[in-house]
Amino acid sequence: MKAWFYPLYWFLRKECRQLYRNLDVRILIVLFPNIILLVVPFAADYTVKDLRVVVVDHDRSAYSRAACQRIESSGYFLITKTAPTIDEAEKFIKNEDADMILEIYHGFNQDRAGSYKGLSIQTDAMNAVKAALAGTYMQGVLADYFNTMTEAAPALAQIDIKKAYWFNPSQNYPFFMVPGLIAYLVTIVPIYLTTIMLVREKENATIGQLELTPLGPFRYLIGKFFPVWVITVVLFFYGLLIGYLIYGIVPKGNIAIVCLFLGPYVVISQLMAALIAYVSKTQLMALLIAFFFMLNFILLCGIFTPVSSMPTWAAKTATLIPVTVFVELCRAVMMRGTGLEGTGLIFRQLLMVFVPLFALTWFCYVYKRK
Amino acid sequence: MNELMIFAGKEWRHVLRDPVTLLIVLLLPVCALFIFGYALTNELNEVPVTVVDLGNNQLDAELLLKVNDSPYFETKYFPYDLRTMEDLFLNGELKGAIVLPPDFETKLYKNARPQALIVTDGCDPNAARQISAYLERLLLEYSNSLVPIGFSSLNIQNQMLYNPGLKSQFTFIPGVMAVVFMIICSVITAMAIVREKEKGTLHMMVIAGAKPVYIYYGKALVYVVIALVMFIMIQAISVMVIGLPFRGSVWLGFLMGILFIAASLSCGLMLASLTSSQNTILFLTLFVMITPTMLCTGFIVPVENMPIVLRWFCLLIPSRWFYIGMQRVMFQGQGLTGIWFQVMVLVAMTGAFTGFTLYKLKNSLK
Numbered sequence: 001m002k003a004w005f006y007p008l009y010w011f012l013r014k015e016c017r018q019l020y021r022n023l024d025v026r027i028l029i030v031l032f033p034n035i036i037l038l039v040v041p042f043a044a045d046y047t048v049k050d051l052r053v054v055v056v057d058h059d060r061s062a063y064s065r066a067a068c069q070r071i072e073s074s075g076y077f078l079i080t081k082t083a084p085t086i087d088e089a090e091k092f093i094k095n096e097d098a099d100m101i102l103e104i105y106h107g108f109n110q111d112r113a114g115s116y117k118g119l120s121i122q123t124d125a126m127n128a129v130k131a132a133l134a135g136t137y138m139q140g141v142l143a144d145y146f147n148t149m150t151e152a153a154p155a156l157a158q159i160d161i162k163k164a165y166w167f168n169p170s171q172n173y174p175f176f177m178v179p180g181l182i183a184y185l186v187t188i189v190p191i192y193l194t195t196i197m198l199v200r201e202k203e204n205a206t207i208g209q210l211e212l213t214p215l216g217p218f219r220y221l222i223g224k225f226f227p228v229w230v231i232t233v234v235l236f237f238y239g240l241l242i243g244y245l246i247y248g249i250v251p252k253g254n255i256a257i258v259c260l261f262l263g264p265y266v267v268i269s270q271l272m273a274a275l276i277a278y279v280s281k282t283q284l285m286a287l288l289i290a291f292f293f294m295l296n297f298i299l300l301c302g303i304f305t306p307v308s309s310m311p312t313w314a315a316k317t318a319t320l321i322p323v324t325v326f327v328e329l330c331r332a333v334m335m336r337g338t339g340l341e342g343t344g345l346i347f348r349q350l351l352m353v354f355v356p357l358f359a360l361t362w363f364c365y366v367y368k369r370k
Numbered sequence: 371m372n373e374l375m376i377f378a379g380k381e382w383r384h385v386l387r388d389p390v391t392l393l394i395v396l397l398l399p400v401c402a403l404f405i406f407g408y409a410l411t412n413e414l415n416e417v418p419v420t421v422v423d424l425g426n427n428q429l430d431a432e433l434l435l436k437v438n439d440s441p442y443f444e445t446k447y448f449p450y451d452l453r454t455m456e457d458l459f460l461n462g463e464l465k466g467a468i469v470l471p472p473d474f475e476t477k478l479y480k481n482a483r484p485q486a487l488i489v490t491d492g493c494d495p496n497a498a499r500q501i502s503a504y505l506e507r508l509l510l511e512y513s514n515s516l517v518p519i520g521f522s523s524l525n526i527q528n529q530m531l532y533n534p535g536l537k538s539q540f541t542f543i544p545g546v547m548a549v550v551f552m553i554i555c556s557v558i559t560a561m562a563i564v565r566e567k568e569k570g571t572l573h574m575m576v577i578a579g580a581k582p583v584y585i586y587y588g589k590a591l592v593y594v595v596i597a598l599v600m601f602i603m604i605q606a607i608s609v610m611v612i613g614l615p616f617r618g619s620v621w622l623g624f625l626m627g628i629l630f631i632a633a634s635l636s637c638g639l640m641l642a643s644l645t646s647s648q649n650t651i652l653f654l655t656l657f658v659m660i661t662p663t664m665l666c667t668g669f670i671v672p673v674e675n676m677p678i679v680l681r682w683f684c685l686l687i688p689s690r691w692f693y694i695g696m697q698r699v700m701f702q703g704q705g706l707t708g709i710w711f712q713v714m715v716l717v718a719m720t721g722a723f724t725g726f727t728l729y730k731l732k733n734s735l736k
Contacts, residue, residue: 023650027654049675096694120528120529121529122528123530125536125540126697127540128536129496130672131533132500132536133503139528159486159510161487161506162487162488163487165492166459166489167493171495171499284391292401292402295549298664299406299670300405305410308497310409310410311411338462339460
């Protein structure tokens with residue numbers, strides 16, 4: 001038993017020292033997580049607010065002014081400009097000085113029939129989500145205005161609708177971003193670090209020397225994985241700490257559930273890294289491949305673009321990406337307070353990735369070497 | 371000029387000798403484009419929602435059908451009470467629900483302003499607001515079809531400019547293009563130079579009498595050509611395969627592309643003049659550069675909502691200017707008058723990067 005651990009001990013010692021000495025690794029461990037955790041949540045605010053409206057008022061009556069006032073007081077819109085003609089207004093849109101044009105025709109308040117022709121809206125639809133929400137808000141505000149202005153209709157809307165936003169009633173963006181970003185960090189950092197540590201050995205041709213030692217492929221991988229694994233776990237708790245200290249995020253559920261998944265999850269990322277390192281000869285190649293994965297991960301993992309709004313096939317593919325699954329787990333436990341019994345699906349999804357990855361790595365590193 | 375071409379020729383051979391890296395560099399943006407062209411949308415798509423009827427209303431089955439008909443939603447679960455609904459929300463299997471109180475129907479027919487509750491999983495605030503706005507509209511439309519009162523379903527003509535289909539590709543494709551170009555161009559140029567620095571061959575050439583400026587820009591010349599090929603390829607794919615419109619002048623788009631490539635390459639040259647280790651370059655570009663580039667280009671995160679300091683920072687990112695200019699040319703069909711400022715900024719950035727590089731070269735490699 002001791003004879004088995006002895007080479008591993010020396011190998012681990014070498015790995016730790018190399019990690020410690022490496023300047024780039026320090027950049028990666030210190031700079032990268034802090035950029036992600038301290039800048040991104042402040043920057044990523046998707047709230048659709050202060051939509052800038054250009055009004056083209058052909059009516060110029062007290063009614064049209066009242067309508068404009070109603071629009072401004074709704075809280076979603078700012079009337080920033082007025083223009084005499086629609087062409088003038090469109091210039092504002094082209095220069096990105098406005099998001100929306102509201103055209104009020106002459107005598108718009110005379111017509112009180114249901115389908116309304118006295119007004120028209122034009123929305124800058126370059127950003128599809130914003131345009132869709134802006135349109136919905138505008139329709140709502142104008143409907144409200146006409147309901148209060150028209151004597152025939154009751155003064156209030158027909159149904160008294162209350163809205164509840166569960167799990168995040170204050171609609172706070174960092175609450176939503178930080179758990180996802182922590183999950184992202186504990187994926188990317190081990191992928192990069194492990195890839196670098198493995199490929200460097202190849203590029204410097206020191207792997208040939210290692211093959212001559214009694215260290216087998218299994219212990220070689222353990223020695224490569226373990227220090228990075230520890231760093232990643234520490235990073236996870238650092239992320240939680242930052243989340244608590246800066247954004248005031250207290251996990252709603254039991255954080256032990258995430259920890260339970262964290263260990264095997266980091267290994268999954270490292271197995272991916274081992275495969276990337278296996279196919280690439282140089283660090284440039286390995287990092288370009290890793291970069292490609294990173295780009296896909298960041299856009300498909302549901303941090304910035306919700307998985308629920310992808311086409312069905314893409315959403316299915318996304319669940320094969322371990323980051324997506326882990327982001328979902330972090331959010332479920334930290335925001336909704338999901339218990340262990342609610343994580344069955346996540347466990348199965350992770351297992352589905354783990355088994356082939358493990359088999360493939362085994363095949364590449366252990367089986368093929370014999 | 372002759373000297374420049376000699377170094378370009380030398381670099382060209384280097385590139386040809388490493389076909390795998392070249393292939394990765396060429397294929398990476400194309401793959402990214404395909405994935406994002408088809409996978410990324412921001413419109414809701416079959417979000418699991420439900421209608422919970424707390425009483426014995428007759429309406430809920432009909433309302434469910436109506437909700438299910440909408441392309442945004444699907445109904446998979448039919449909880450009877452709030453408790454089961456809560457469990458479904460907790461496990462993330464439901465994202466939204468309309469809750470009807472027992473007296474909803476009677477009050478609606480009596481015109482007594484019934485109450486209703488729309489619950490959404492608020493974890494993702496943006497999605498939650500979208501879901502709740504659409505559900506509200508569905509509910510109002512439905513009740514209005516039963517008891518037509520008021521203007522609750524006002525049909526104001528709403529014209530979506532430039533993007534009538536509300537496709538998210540209009541933001542994602544130019545954005546991904548900008549980010550991938552920026553990273554790849556600066557990474558490969560910088561790597562090509564720093565590799566020679568690390569091996570010491572750069573110094574040998576300098577000692578042999580070559581001017582470092584020619585070495586640097588000769589190498590960059592090759593990557594300009596590769597990047598241009600890549601740019602044309604990507605444009606062709608996004609127009610012909612993904613089906614994005616190209617409303618403006620193609621030449622103007624080409625000009626934007628050349629300027630942006632020049633800016634990214636000169637950024638890479640600047641990095642190369644600052645560092646002497648391949649790893650540092652890789653880590654700088656892939657970690658330190660990618661996050662700000664991703665964030666500040668404006669296609670993932672709306673720039674207008676950022677804190678003011680970050681908005682200023684966004685002005686320093688070349689890909690942001692390319693992104694805006696490209697959108698204006700491709701989708702809005704604007705002419706040179708609409709993008710002159712973006713053009714000027716890119717030129718200025720290229721100039722600044724180049725100036726810095728030349729200054730560094732003058733002082734370092736004597």
